[in-house]
Amino acid sequence: EREKMEREQESLLARSRYVVSMLFGRYGTLACILGVGIFMSYHTIFKRRNIQNLRFNRSRNQLGRPRPEEEEQGEHVSFKLDDFPFQFGEGYHEALELSMKLNKFLIVYIHSPISHPKSTSAFVTQVLTQPGVIDLIANHFVFWGVDLEGPRSQQGLQVAQALSATTYPFIGVLYYDGNTTLLNRLEGIKQLRNLELHLENVLNQRGNLLDARAELIAQNESSRQIRAEQDEEYQQALLQDQENERIQQEIERQIIEDQQKQIEEERQKKQEEKEANERIKTQQIQTASLLATKQARFAEYEKSLTENGGIKPESVTLMVRLPSGDRLVRRFNKSDQVESVYDWIDVQQLSG
Numbered sequence: 307e308r309e310k311m312e313r314e315q316e317s318l319l320a321r322s323r324y325v326v327s328m329l330f331g332r333y334g335t336l337a338c339i340l341g342v343g344i345f346m347s348y349h350t351i352f353k354r355r356n357i358q359n360l361r362f363n364r365s366r367n368q369l370g371r372p373r374p375e376e377e378e379q380g381e382h383v384s385f386k387l388d389d390f391p392f393q394f395g396e397g398y399h400e401a402l403e404l405s406m407k408l409n410k411f412l413i414v415y416i417h418s419p420i421s422h423p424k425s426t427s428a429f430v431t432q433v434l435t436q437p438g439v440i441d442l443i444a445n446h447f448v449f450w451g452v453d454l455e456g457p458r459s460q461q462g463l464q465v466a467q468a469l470s471a472t473t474y475p476f477i478g479v480l481y482y483d484g485n486t487t488l489l490n491r492l493e494g495i496k497q498l499r500n501l502e503l504h505l506e507n508v509l510n511q512r513g514n515l516l517d518a519r520a521e522l523i524a525q526n527e528s529s530r531q532i533r534a535e536q537d538e539e540y541q542q543a544l545l546q547d548q549e550n551e552r553i554q555q556e557i558e559r560q561i562i563e564d565q566q567k568q569i570e571e572e573r574q575k576k577q578e579e580k581e582a583n584e585r586i587k588t589q590q591i592q593t594a595s596l597l598a599t600k601q602a603r604f605a606e607y608e609k610s611l612t613e614n615g616g617i618k619p620e621s622v623t624l625m626v627r628l629p630s631g632d633r634l635v636r637r638f639n640k641s642d643q644v645e646s647v648y649d650w651i652d653v654q655q656l657s658g
Contacts, residue, residue, distance in 0.1 A: 394450045398465050405480070405482050409523060410446060411480065411509075411512075415450070415451035415475065416477075418475065433499060439501055439502050442502055447505070452465060469491065593656060603645075607642075621639050622637065623635065623637045624647065628655055634650075634654050
């Protein structure tokens, strides 16, 4: 009985938190203070009544057997939302974005096992965890649930206020496309017993929203693919143009290099011709100078030869074959210098 009283107090606190948040959100601080005052008065009366009932029950039934009305109240359900196979574990707004991304409706389930233990327990065990419901949700919906007595109770109260939920368990079916549209709402175990039928009706009657978005998504995807193909073709054409430009630049560079090479070869050839001409001129000058020297020296030889009586009977005859094939024949005295013979040959060869 003491544990039952504690659960009733916890349920009262949960209801009070929700009422305070509703009053504060809708009517401001003054209404919130007024609501807190009413709650404190009611809490004092409730506590005294429970103490009296506890004393009365102990005097009436020493075995501690629960009263009939307590049996109707039911036990706190041990079901956890995180144990549900397809519970989306992140926040409410993330669930909305996921439903739009997957092109599905969003089921919002508000779980209140302490304030509504009997109806919550019946809904969880008899409806929500049935295979048909689980399969339907898994295939066609995104499921997001929140426990008003759990760690995300504050967010749960905000969502409950936004969806105007007043009775629990609560399920809302939402369509999100940047704006949130509430397609259907089911409150209390009486409405929720036919959850599977209600969900199928939403799919049949409002599925055109998903079909239209699927068509839009397909069109966007087709447009995206077309743009991607166009971008790819453009990139390929751009790469081809760049390659052609590179090849053209390479050809032009090669032509310029060939021209420069040809110019350099012509310049070098002219330089070599110039140097060759200069060498020829130098050689000609040297040859002319050498020829003049030899001619002068050979002339002196002939002059001295004449003065000394000319060629003697005991002279010798020399015959020389030149590289050109010509032959030179002359008689020399045995007393003549060999230098005179070379001068004679050089004069004949250079002057010829």
